[in-house]
Amino acid sequence: MNEVISYANAMWQALTHSFILRSILSAIASVAIWLAGLKHVQVLGIFILLVFIDLLTKWAAIAYKMLVDDGADGIKLSAIDKYIAIPCAFERRLISSEYMRKGFVKKILTYVAATAAAFLFDSMAGGITNKSSFAVNLVWLYLGSAEFLSILENLRDGGNQSMGKFLDLVKTKIESRVKL
Incomplete structure (x- = not known):
């Protein structure tokens, strides 16, 4: 019986340890979940995911180049090897984490600033009641396309030769749509 009481006491201590911190984090998580219902925040989450994939593929491309420079046969390297x-x-x-961290922060701040400016432009151009989001969609198309192209370039540079032709096709399609 003492063992059960000791176990219950230990569980209670674990639950109450840092209760205020856990409560604050829970409140922050609740607000984040509420904000996730906003389309702009959801797209920000998707953009952050694209930036993470971009960084990961950039790291893989750098690792691939390192392996090839060390004498490995690039054709025989598997994707997992990179x-x-x-x-x-x-x-x-x-790979410098400081350089990658600065790039990540710069991309996210660019996204936030460009989306905010486009949102304000759309609000000004169409009024608050009009749900038109021309500028926001244009910003999202441009920033998303830039990240997508960067991911494809990293995959190509990481030894995936088939990405070269696909990258050219995608660039042509995006450039014709955005008129760069």
Whole structure:
């Protein structure tokens, strides 16, 4: 019986430990879940995911180049080999987390600023009651396209030769749609 009481006491201590911190984090999570219902926040989440994929594929491309420079046959390397070599590329300081972190923050701040400006433009041009979002959609198309193209370029640079022709096709389609 003492064992059960001791176990229950330990559980109670674990539950109440840092109760205020857990309550604050729970409140923040609740607000975040509420905000997730907003389309702009949802698209921000998707954009952040694109940026993470872009960074991961960039790291894989750098690791692939490192392996090839070390004498590995690029054709015989599997996709997993590049990702397994990423920690080694960090150790050799070929990948700088500071550079990648600054790039990530810059991309997110660009997204937020451009989306906010486009939202204000749409509000001004169409009024609050009009649900037109021409400028916001244009900003999202441009920023999403830039990240998508960067991911494809990283995949190509990471030894995926088939991405070269696909990248050219996608660039042509995007450029014809955005008129760059």
